[in-house]
Amino acid sequence: MKVVLLGPPGAGKGTQAGxxxxxxxxxxxxxxxxxxxHQRKGTELxxxxxxxxxxxVLVPDDVTIPMVTDWISAPEQSKGFVxxxxxxxxxxxxxxxxxxxxxxxxxxxxxxxxxxxxLLRRLSGRWLCRNCQSAYHEEFSPPQKAEECDRCGGKLYQRDDDRPEAVKTRIEVYLNETEPLIGYYSDASILRKIDGEAPIDEVARALMAAVRI
Ligand SMILES: [Zn+2]
Structure with missing residues (x-):
C-alpha cells in the first residue's frame, strides 16, 4: 500500500499520516x-x-528526489508507506x-x-514559550495569562512563520505548487479529496475509507 498525502500547511497531514x-x-x-x-547523519544529501x-528556502529537486527514492526502496518500506x-x-x-x-x-x-x-485561524494563532518551547494557540489551547507560559512563566512569542502575513504566503506557495499536482493525479484517477475541517477522528476514518476503495 503506497499512499501520498497532499494538503496545505495546517491541514494536519503529519498527524493523519502517522x-x-x-x-x-x-x-x-x-x-x-x-x-x-540526513543532516543529523551527515550524509552527502x-x-x-x-x-x-x-x-x-525549498531544497532543490536534485537533493529531495534521491532522498525520497532512497527511503522508499529501503527494506522497511517493502510493505508500503504513507x-x-x-x-x-x-x-x-x-x-x-x-x-x-x-x-x-x-x-x-x-x-x-x-x-x-x-488555515489562517489554525496557523496564525500559534505562540511558543521562549524558555521551554511549549506551544499554545490563542483559540484552541490559550495560556492562562496572556503571553505567559503556564508551565514555566516564560514569555510567549510568535514565530515569524506563524504571523498572519507569513501564513498567507505559505498557503499561497502551497496552492501555486500543488494545484498542478491535483491535475496530474486526477488524470491518473488515484486522487481523492478529503474534508480536513472535520474533527481529527473523522478525517482519520475518511482517509482509511478512501484507501479501502
Ligand atoms: Zn515555558
Missing part, C-alpha cells in the same frame, strides 16, 4: 523529517541540503512514478482540503 500508517501497518515519513535525518534549509510533503511539484511526481513503475505505482493520493480562512 495514524493512517499505523492502521495500515506500514511506515510513514514527511520529506522534512527525511531532510533533518544532508550536506547538500543544509544551505537551503538554513536560509529557509508519505507527506512529497511530491510537491510535477518534476518530483514524475520522478516518483518512474521509481515506482516496477512496483505497481502509487495506490492512492489523498488530498486533505481545508479552506484558506480556517
Amino acid at each position: 495514524r493512517l500508517a499505523d492502521s495500515l501497518g506500514v511506515t510513514n515519513a514527511a520529506s522534512g523529517d527525511l531532510l533533518r535525518e 544532508g550536506k547538500l541540503a543544509r544551505p537551503y534549509m538554513e536560509r529557509g 508519505l507527506d510533503g512529497f511530491p510537491r511539484n510535477i518534476a518530483q511526481a514524475e520522478a516518483f512514478d518512474a521509481e515506482l513503475a516496477d512496483k505497481g505505482g502509487i495506490d492512492h493520493v489523498l488530498c486533505i482540503n481545508v479552506s484558506e480562512e480556517e
Whole structure:
C-alpha cells in the first residue's frame, strides 16, 4: 500500500499520516523529517541540503528526489508507506512514478482540503514559550495569562512563520505548487479529496475509507 498525502500547511497531514500508517501497518515519513535525518547523519544529501534549509528556502529537486527514492526502496518500506510533503511539484511526481513503475505505482493520493480562512485561524494563532518551547494557540489551547507560559512563566512569542502575513504566503506557495499536482493525479484517477475541517477522528476514518476503495 503506497499512499501520498497532499494538503496545505495546517491541514494536519503529519498527524493523519502517522495514524493512517499505523492502521495500515506500514511506515510513514514527511520529506522534512527525511531532510533533518540526513543532516543529523551527515550524509552527502544532508550536506547538500543544509544551505537551503538554513536560509529557509525549498531544497532543490536534485537533493529531495534521491532522498525520497532512497527511503522508499529501503527494506522497511517493502510493505508500503504513507508519505507527506512529497511530491510537491510535477518534476518530483514524475520522478516518483518512474521509481515506482516496477512496483505497481502509487495506490492512492489523498488530498486533505481545508479552506484558506480556517488555515489562517489554525496557523496564525500559534505562540511558543521562549524558555521551554511549549506551544499554545490563542483559540484552541490559550495560556492562562496572556503571553505567559503556564508551565514555566516564560514569555510567549510568535514565530515569524506563524504571523498572519507569513501564513498567507505559505498557503499561497502551497496552492501555486500543488494545484498542478491535483491535475496530474486526477488524470491518473488515484486522487481523492478529503474534508480536513472535520474533527481529527473523522478525517482519520475518511482517509482509511478512501484507501479501502
Ligand atoms: Zn515555558
